[in-house]
Amino acid sequence: MQIDVMYRPAHSLARVLLPHGESIVAESGAMVGMSPNVQMQTQSQGGLMGGLKRMFGGESFFRNTFTAQGGPGEVLLAHALCGDMVVLDMTQVGYFVQSSSFIASTQNVQIETKVGGFRSFFAGEGVFVLKATATGPGQMLVGAFGGVEQLNCDGNLVIDTGHLVAWDASLTYSVGKSGSGWIASFLSGEGLVCHFTGQGRIWIQSRNPTAYGQTIGKLLPPRSG
């Protein structure tokens, strides 16, 4: 399977070339177009509970499986937000993915929803992460708000949770406040940060979707009715 990302970086579109019989699993709503011989199947992986858990984590209840039948096929996928996309090759350790960044993966990739703890839930930052693992070679497509930058963590990095896209599962992470105290953290405007330790790669996005939404939201005219 080949995944090309076109129209980078602001409004990227991924083209998935499926050989005969192969499938890709995508978030519902990610499909932009597909060839007529591609079959779409909607399912809630992990049944009702799996779907609910995903919804709670800010993803879609259903995921769609696209399979090329009777010959090679093509599927076009996009992210909801303006920005870049990255194709990650599956590794032995796998990845953690910020839940709203996940777009699609090959069928052998196991996606597990992890709840980032109550602290992150109440802070409204939605630090829900997915753990993606695969037994063999596979690929995963993730999307960013803005540009994507790969940081190499060698020891310690502190990253604003709103800017996280994905990271190697070899890294240890913990979510916490940004400053020395809660008041300082509040005034600093940094909200929650993720502390990473160890060795691995981290992909960040150059814009924070929540911060963007809040800024624009405050400027909107009041709703009528």
Next chain:
Amino acid sequence: MQGPTASSYAQGAPAAPAPAAPGGVLHAITHGPSFAMLRVDLTPGQTVVAEAGAMVARHQHVAMEVKLNAGRKAGVFALLMAMIVALIRRFIGGETFFVNHFTAPQSGSVWLAPTLSGQIQYRRLAGERLVLSAGAYLAHSGDIDLKMRFGGLRGILAKEGAFFLEVSGQGELWFTSYGGIEAVDVRGPFMVDNGHLVGFEGQLDFNIRSAGGGMLGFVASGEGIVCEFNGSGRVYLQSRNVGALTDWIGRLLP
């Protein structure tokens, strides 16, 4: 159209920093013009100051300290006013006037980004004065003084311009825009839609007025209020207008 293939992706390879000006800091602006991000590489003891909330990432050993931005030689009254304004703005949004000081005891980096989509502009100041619209300030280093200026009645009329930030001194400044930034060297009169103004050099004469055409022009032209400049100096414009965006989205909301 054929895009780059997955394998040919040099995704986010760290950009080489721009050479530091004498006494300045190493920095790199990437992902411009739509989603620009700034990386500052600090040497031991160097400090960069950034707008509250602008931090994307930092090395853990880079210390972050939140401070009230009230200018270096602020009196009690100025401090008090800065405190009140900072608290108000912390809740209603916009520039907070709390700033974060990032200091590296050993070499380390800080990544910074503005909230809206747009570009980051770097400018080295050598004693001149620059006036920035609210929200345009991102970060600075060196001996730079930031002073809040109340735009007065005409500032309130111009919506965006209730507060301006006056930047002066010696050092490095990074400011940001919604959309791309265009630098215009003005000689004589020049007009800018207030929603497209990012900043201007302090020696320029500045007035806020209707775009012309009397009352009808004010209401019907869609141009609202413009900033009129006189004299010579540089004006920075942004290619998009936040007010136009929020008006548009507001009308589409259920």
